[in-house]
Amino acid sequence: MTLKEALKQLEALGTDKMRAQNTKNGADDNQFGVPLGEIRKVAKGVKSNHELALALWETGNIDARLLSTLVIKPKTLSTAQMDQMVRSATFVQVADWLNAYVVKKHPDKEVLRQGWMTAKDPMAARAGWNLTTERVVKSPDGLDLPALLDRIGSELGTAPLQVQWTMNCCLAEIGIHFPKHRKQAVATGEKLGVYRDYPVSKGCTSPFAPIWIAEMVSRQG
Numbered sequence: 001m002t003l004k005e006a007l008k009q010l011e012a013l014g015t016d017k018m019r020a021q022n023t024k025n026g027a028d029d030n031q032f033g034v035p036l037g038e039i040r041k042v043a044k045g046v047k048s049n050h051e052l053a054l055a056l057w058e059t060g061n062i063d064a065r066l067l068s069t070l071v072i073k074p075k076t077l078s079t080a081q082m083d084q085m086v087r088s089a090t091f092v093q094v095a096d097w098l099n100a101y102v103v104k105k106h107p108d109k110e111v112l113r114q115g116w117m118t119a120k121d122p123m124a125a126r127a128g129w130n131l132t133t134e135r136v137v138k139s140p141d142g143l144d145l146p147a148l149l150d151r152i153g154s155e156l157g158t159a160p161l162q163v164q165w166t167m168n169c170c171l172a173e174i175g176i177h178f179p180k181h182r183k184q185a186v187a188t189g190e191k192l193g194v195y196r197d198y199p200v201s202k203g204c205t206s207p208f209a210p211i212w213i214a215e216m217v218s219r220q221g
Contacts, residue, residue, distance in 0.1 A: 001046050003055040010063045013038045022062060027091045031062040036093075039063060043070035050076050062091050069097040074105035082106050086116070086127045092162060095123050099130045122162040129166035136173045145174055149184050157192045168194055168209060175213035182217070186210045 001009075011032045019033030034042075046052065046067070053072035056064040077085070086103065089095040103109060109131055116128025135143055152171045159167055168189075175185030189209030200206045205215045 001049070001052060003052060003059075006042070006046070006052065006056060006067065007059070007061070007064060009042060010034050010039075010061075010067065013042070014063070022091070022093070025092065027062050027093075030060050034063040034066075036066070039066050040070065043067055046071045048073060057085060057088075060090075062094060065089070065091075065094045066097055069094070069101045072102055074102045075107055077102070077106060079106075079108045079112060082108070082112060083115075083124070086112075087121050087124050089123045092165075095126060095162070099127050103127055103131065104134065122160040125160075125163045126166050129163060129170050133166060133170040133173050136170060137177060140177075145178060145181055146184075149174060149181060149188060153188045153192070156188075156194055164194060165207075168207060172207075172209045172212045172216075175209065176216045182213065186213055189213070 013034045014032030015035065016033065018035050019031060022031055022033060023029075049071045050073040053068040056068035057072075059065070074082075082103065085098060086095070089098055103112070106112065113128055113131035113135075116124045117132065119125045119128060132143070132148070136145070136148075148170065152167055156164060156167050156171065171185055171188060175182045175189075186209070194209070195207040198207050205212055
């Protein structure tokens with residue numbers, strides 16, 4: 001599939017409803033408004049195509065970039081390319097797919113994580129906290145959890161919105177997985193009140209850290 005063919009297919013799948021939803025969530029006009037499920041179907045037809053993925057990303061189009069994250073070969077990207085892609089993301093949905101499907105598979109993700117944890121760029125910082133949360137859950141050895149909690153306590157309340165979400169996830173996961181730090185994690189969440197009034201659909205768990213921690217701990221039995 002060529003770039004032109006991919007863009008034509010995506011454009012045909014766009015809907016007014018999805019465009020409006022994307023715009024409400026901060027997207028610019030460079031989009032077709034393709035439902036996420038349809039993008040996944042297109043990706044299945046394309047399979048892995050690194051060169052096409054790079055070309056799709058360079059368009060800046062939201063739907064093209066989402067498709068790019070599904071067909072790119074993460075291990076083929078240089079560390080510099082990975083860093084540039086993360087920093088060039090302008091829409092949170094794109095950033096999150098990039099983090100989930102590409103960044104987490106990159107061989108230098110730990111080196112990148114360490115750099116992103118001190119980055120001023122909000123999308124780089126979002127990626128850094130996303131990877132740190134993954135380490136909290138899967139490989140916490142070497143992480144200074146008390147220092148992370150102290151940093152979250154001092155920065156979460158005023159962090160850019162793009163960073164606040166993944167930083168809050170890190171706070172919650174520390175409280176969920178480490179009983180010795182749970183009291184501090186809950187107290188930090190209560191003090192800052194981030195996402196306390198976040199609207200939640202019936203049956204879903206609130207992202208407010210104290211509620212989230214309590215719910216997940218109760219499921220541990």
